[in-house]
Amino acid sequence: MEPTHLETIRAAVLGSYQLDILYPSSSCSKFTGTGVLWRRIEPYGLVFKGLSRRHIRTGRWYLVAFCQCCQSFHTLRVSDIEQVYVREELTTPRPDFDLHAYWREARKQLEKQHPPISLKLHVTANARYSALHGDVNVLKENADGGAIVQVNVESLDDAISYALGLGADATVLEPSQVRVAVAATAHAIAEIYG
Structure with missing residues (x-):
């Protein structure tokens, strides 16, 4: 944008x-x-x-x-x-x-x-083949089609937005500050719609 x-x-x-x-x-x-x-x-x-x-x-x-x-x-x-x-x-x-x-x-x-942030995610097969964007490095493939991937993003805000954009098809593994921020944002969203 x-x-x-x-x-x-x-x-x-x-x-x-x-x-x-x-x-x-x-x-x-x-x-x-x-x-x-x-x-x-x-x-x-x-x-x-x-x-x-x-x-x-x-x-x-x-x-x-x-x-x-x-x-x-x-x-x-x-x-x-x-x-x-x-x-x-x-x-x-x-x-x-x-x-x-x-x-x-x-x-x-x-x-x-402001060095780039390396975002490590566990993604479902759906996210891996349809929702991931950018230069994605596959670190480990799972039998179900999902994978552990690494994506470089420019900032903490970009990392949070990227992970939230994948919804339930991704779990942030690292860094921990992104994982905590995504969890807090998801919780706040759930409360709004709860």
Whole structure:
């Protein structure tokens, strides 16, 4: 699923228009508070950080932008942008800025801060052959067609969503924090419908 403001941001990048965005303040070095903050930015590129997948493309969109407040480049997660307004002012050309080189380094930092989560599941034959998506490694096959599988996902939230999406056709084996979160969510859902 694409982030809410992706098309607006893409148009601003292509048109070289500045943006005002409502974004978590922790990414701006000039602001020490918590919460969200309006920021004027100059967008220089949209990049997609994906995970290796066989059949689908999964990952996150990031905006590489120059923040006018702190006068530096930032990598902003598009899905974290709460509101966006396109301005009439154009971005300032920065001929010394290399988007590819910047993204190569930013990606390394993102992977250090948020390494992929390896999700280990026991799945039924139904899930194995119809519901699993992505680059699934079969660790052990069962006689009934089910299997123990491993799937890499980008975050804890993605792991929980992935497991819940399989419903009763999957049991989370590892990591334990995903197993606990899925169980708690399933219990809360059962109470709503109970």
